[in-house]
Amino acid sequence: MMSKNASFKQTRWRALFAASLLPILNACSQSYVVLLADEDGSLGKVSVTNNQGSTVLEKNLEGADLSGSAGQVYAVSQARIQQDFGSALASSPQKPLSYYLYFEGGSTQLTPESAADVPKIIAEIKRRPVPDISVVGHTDTVGDEKLNAALSLQRAEAIATLFTETLPDTDKISIESHGEKNLLIATPDNTDEPKNRRVEVTVR
Amino acid sequence: MIRKLAIPLALCANALFATAQADQTIIGFVKIVEGEATITSAATSVAAKPGASLYLGNVLKTGKDGSLGITFKDNTVMSFGPDTEVTVDEYLYAPANGELKLVARLAKGTLHYISGVIAKLKPEAVSVKTPTGVIGVRGTRFLVKTEGE
Numbered sequence: 001m002m003s004k005n006a007s008f009k010q011t012r013w014r015a016l017f018a019a020s021l022l023p024i025l026n027a028c029s030q031s032y033v034v035l036l037a038d039e040d041g042s043l044g045k046v047s048v049t050n051n052q053g054s055t056v057l058e059k060n061l062e063g064a065d066l067s068g069s070a071g072q073v074y075a076v077s078q079a080r081i082q083q084d085f086g087s088a089l090a091s092s093p094q095k096p097l098s099y100y101l102y103f104e105g106g107s108t109q110l111t112p113e114s115a116a117d118v119p120k121i122i123a124e125i126k127r128r129p130v131p132d133i134s135v136v137g138h139t140d141t142v143g144d145e146k147l148n149a150a151l152s153l154q155r156a157e158a159i160a161t162l163f164t165e166t167l168p169d170t171d172k173i174s175i176e177s178h179g180e181k182n183l184l185i186a187t188p189d190n191t192d193e194p195k196n197r198r199v200e201v202t203v204r
Numbered sequence: 205m206i207r208k209l210a211i212p213l214a215l216c217a218n219a220l221f222a223t224a225q226a227d228q229t230i231i232g233f234v235k236i237v238e239g240e241a242t243i244t245s246a247a248t249s250v251a252a253k254p255g256a257s258l259y260l261g262n263v264l265k266t267g268k269d270g271s272l273g274i275t276f277k278d279n280t281v282m283s284f285g286p287d288t289e290v291t292v293d294e295y296l297y298a299p300a301n302g303e304l305k306l307v308a309r310l311a312k313g314t315l316h317y318i319s320g321v322i323a324k325l326k327p328e329a330v331s332v333k334t335p336t337g338v339i340g341v342r343g344t345r346f347l348v349k350t351e352g353e
Binding site for chain 2: 030031032033034035036037038042043044045046047048049050056057066067081084085086087088089090091092093094095096098129130132134171172174176177178181182202204
């Protein structure tokens with residue numbers, strides 16, 4: 001049987017323990033959002049909305065709580081970011097990289113400059129541990145829209161075959177075709193525009 | 205009697221087929237795995253491995269020492285720290301048809317997010333839900349920590 005004294009000690013110890021833990025728990029248990037500048041320095045915006053209202057974060061390292069009072073914005077220290085998000089940040093995959101390859105008019109023949117870029121893309125695919133790519137074909141507005149849809153698919157397929165040796169798993173290559181619907185340079189119909197005759201290859 | 209049953213059964217089979225078809229579209233890939241991490245779809249749960257495909261509705265979980273990095277078809281990049289649970293509720297990426305949507309749910313844990321083409325073309329179509337609030341994404345990069353319920 002426990003003596004009165006021991007029981008009192010235990011209760012007091014518990015109270016002390018709880019009191020000392022409380023501030024730590026409060027500091028760690030927060031649900032919050034932090035806006036970060038991109039690696040290239042560019043900065044976006046995020047909005048944070050809960051049942052109390054809405055806030056927009058616009059500055060680098062600016063944070064807001066998800067629970068409790070929305071609208072209050074505060075600076076978040078690098079030390080806190082490292083403590084809370086170090087592991088998530090360390091597991092961030094390499095950012096996807098996109099390349100444009102350009103074609104001779106009305107054909108699936110790459111321009112000499114673009115043909116010379118193909119080895120760079122292959123090197124980037126090989127540099128990544130588990131790569132996947134997308135290949136998206138486009139045309140300019142010369143000629144019939146339907147024929148251009150077919151041509152842009154042929155371009156994408158022709159380019160995709162350049163990477164099948166490096167990336168044999170067909171699941172890892174996705175092929176799309178936008179025809180003349182998604183111009184890089186806006187032009188009227190029936191306009192010869194070399195910049196629009198392209199395939200966009202994205203390496204992830 | 206048999207005839208009466210046949211029609212609803214056929215309809216059910218169609219519905220099942222449609223669902224299975226819709227789930228077959230790959231929406232992204234696992235790129236980095238540290239420690240314990242799993243991908244759950246419907247009733248099955250498998251260990252997450254680098255290179256694994258991701259599908260709509262997948263639940264991604266990390267253990268106590270786990271972390272996970274993924275990329276989506278639209279170049280959205282997400283990575284998660286330990287003790288995290290994320291579900292991809294909605295994902296539509298057909299820019300040629302203007303079909304764009306990304307809704308992820310962070311039940312608990314930590315998330316590092318870098319936006320891709322969907323947020324660039326249609327910012328209002330992207331959101332990250334947490335148990336206590338919703339994050340609207342108008343560009344690039346942020347961190348979220350949530351305690352869950």
